[in-house]
Amino acid sequence: MWKYVVKRFLLMFPTLLGVAVLIFVLMRIVPGDIVELRLAGDSGAVSESLLKSERARFGLDQPLWKQFATWMWGVVRFDFGTSMWTGASIGEEIKLRFALSLQLAIMATAIGVALAIPLGVASALKQDSWIDYVARIVSIAGIATPSFWLGIMMILVLLVVFHWLPPMVYTPFWVNPWQNMLQLIWPALAVGYRLSAVVTRMTRSAMLEVLREDYIRTARAKGLVETLILKRHAIKNAMLPVLTVACIEFAFLMGGLVVTEQVFNLNGLGLLFVQAVAHRDYTLTQALVLLVASVFIIVNFFMDLMYGWLDPRIRYR
């Protein structure tokens, strides 16, 4: 097993290198550059000499290979440089938003999974009953409803009916749990509902498949009580694809809640991502892409390890 773990761990690096090359090239292909954006501002007029000197200051006058090499040398030393837009260190920019994004991702995943697994299991056990129909309607509606739209609806209801809006500034949970929850519970519900819909569908189909397996039939034939069959044999085996979906959704939430963060004015990684791309802030965008890619890779790595625990038949090679 250790050989497998080390192998998977080492595979992360070429993957990240590939991502780094890709984002570096993509950012340079996209038209527009940060110097013009920052200096031209509203007036649209700025001298050519100033643009030139600023490009030189950012190293943008260097050949692309040299820019890439400089960046990669920083990355291997965990020095991601400074944001070209704000001049602050990338680490500082990300650290500020990471806690909020992580908390929101955890809350949304917890809400989603807590709703989805009982609903999916019940739906599968009572296939074609009213419970199944309700669960299916709820989950299909959740898949069809973008979480940002649900967020807008929540904001409108809170605003129009209750004349109230969630706090606009993030308060860490350890500073003031109540204020923290007042701000984050709404986006967590909006995002968690969509996540629960996806996971419910997956749980239901996985459970239906498992419940038709020979070993379940054998267990029933042996006279095992139904709850024991479900707990020990069905749910645990059905959780493999469910876990995969939930983990991928969690990784996506770490940087993908762009619109939801705008709707709720959350100072998270998704919003930072959009701003970085809009500003053509190469260093920040590259660092954020690497971060999100790392989260995906780590979550995948974690999932692989979990497979072995959930299904002992899986052997690591």
Next chain:
Amino acid sequence: MRLATAGRISIGLLLAAVIAAPFLALAQDKPRQGGELIFVVPSEPPSYDAHEEETFGLIHPTAPHYSTLLKVDPFDKTGTKPVGDLAESWVISKDGMTYTFKLRRGVKFHDGSEMTSKDVKASYDKIIFPPAGVKSLRKDAYGVIEAVEAPDPYTVRFRLKRPESSLLLNLASPWNWIYKADILAKDMHWYEKNIMGTGPFKFVEHVKGSHWVGKKNPDYWDKGKPYLDSYRAIFVSSSPAQVASVRAERAHIQFRSFSPAERDSLVQALGSKITVQESPWDCLNFVSMHHEKKPFDDKRVGRALSLALDRYEGSKALSKITLVKDVAGIQVPGTPYATPPAELEKLAGYGHDINANRAEAKRLLREAGVPDGFSFTFKNRGIPHPYEPLGIWLIDQWRQIGLNVKQETIEASAYHPMLKRGDFEVAMDFQCGFIVEPDLDLPRFLSASDANYGKHKDKVIDELFNKQARATDAEERKRYLRAFEKRLLDEEVHVIYTLQWHRIVPHSSKVRGWTITPSHYLNDQLDTVWLAE
């Protein structure tokens, strides 16, 4: 139908009452001390150094920490009247070559040290004569200044190469914050990441992407001010979220502008709790035609494109949906050098008889050999307000003189490079000023300007600009400006002005002591602002 009409009337009445309310309130109320002003800012400061930045995202949260030598009178709606900030008084020599400012005594930086002429000189030297490696975005605007001198601790003298009528107003620039000389001597880049001024509020914190907080400076030179205990700027990029924050009374104001629809929704929801201030805005979209591409090298074509525009009807329709309103010439209506309506109507495309204008436009196109149904691409910037509605309007207007125009929308950040490359036939161009002043607004139309994207060459324009800049008599200056305008928009039609932007600031009725101006860069020091009970 009747209900809809009644609804419109009631919104109109409500709006009228809401717009009138601040003036009645101002007449009755005395400033109240205390409270925290909360405002939303749609964008965030890149660095903290105003000498090298160009965004209101810096000015709005940060201006309250600083003073300038002069400033624009915070109660002047035209935003064109300079008053002293750190300067107590000033004298201009008879030949207009020397400006001498007497500074206030006892003004302290937030670290307790005294502000003297040494600080003013060091700050202006950084702006006008930046050393290598120091960026100064507006140094060209002070090319007329030969030297800045500090003969004694409370006197600053600007020596000029030649007289320039706009200098005083230019010295009231909201970007020219006075920094501490000793700090600049040690590190010219210190102010990019740190705050330390003499303004009415001291810096408390900036949480990037979230908020900015300032607290009252008890040692502020203007005793009794500021009235507020503190202020909090919250960064909110999404427009609906900004509106929601004002509507839910989580924020008092957003100082840039809301759209007409956003104003109406706030007025409808909050009634007398909201006050609306509006002003013509010193921002403009104009059409640039590439003078090196046929048929746009022919001035008859430019004139036809301008004659096709029904600006007066366009104003009525577009002002309901986007941030434009007034039909204007080269200066913001209501300001000292604005074009009088009678003069304006004489310019091509500004007359009220649209049928005659369009008949003339068709004739000019025929004469220039442009066939009916001629196609070209109009490039527009991918920003919803007011670019997109204005673009649609322009295309419709040109269609009515037989032109077939295709719009190509370019993403905002790629737009300026496209203009610079000259990769267009006809394109939307833009200009936003921080003070309404011809010397600041018009240089982009000079032949040698980096921002002359249409690449017109016109010595007459260049000479008229120089003459108006050097005219010391206001009437004489106006004459040159009218001639400049006629040349730019009528005789040669180098560019086509659309409609003046219109600034709309709906805010909580609790906010008092703040007056809208034509620039969203002005009047952000917050020293006169207070909150009613």
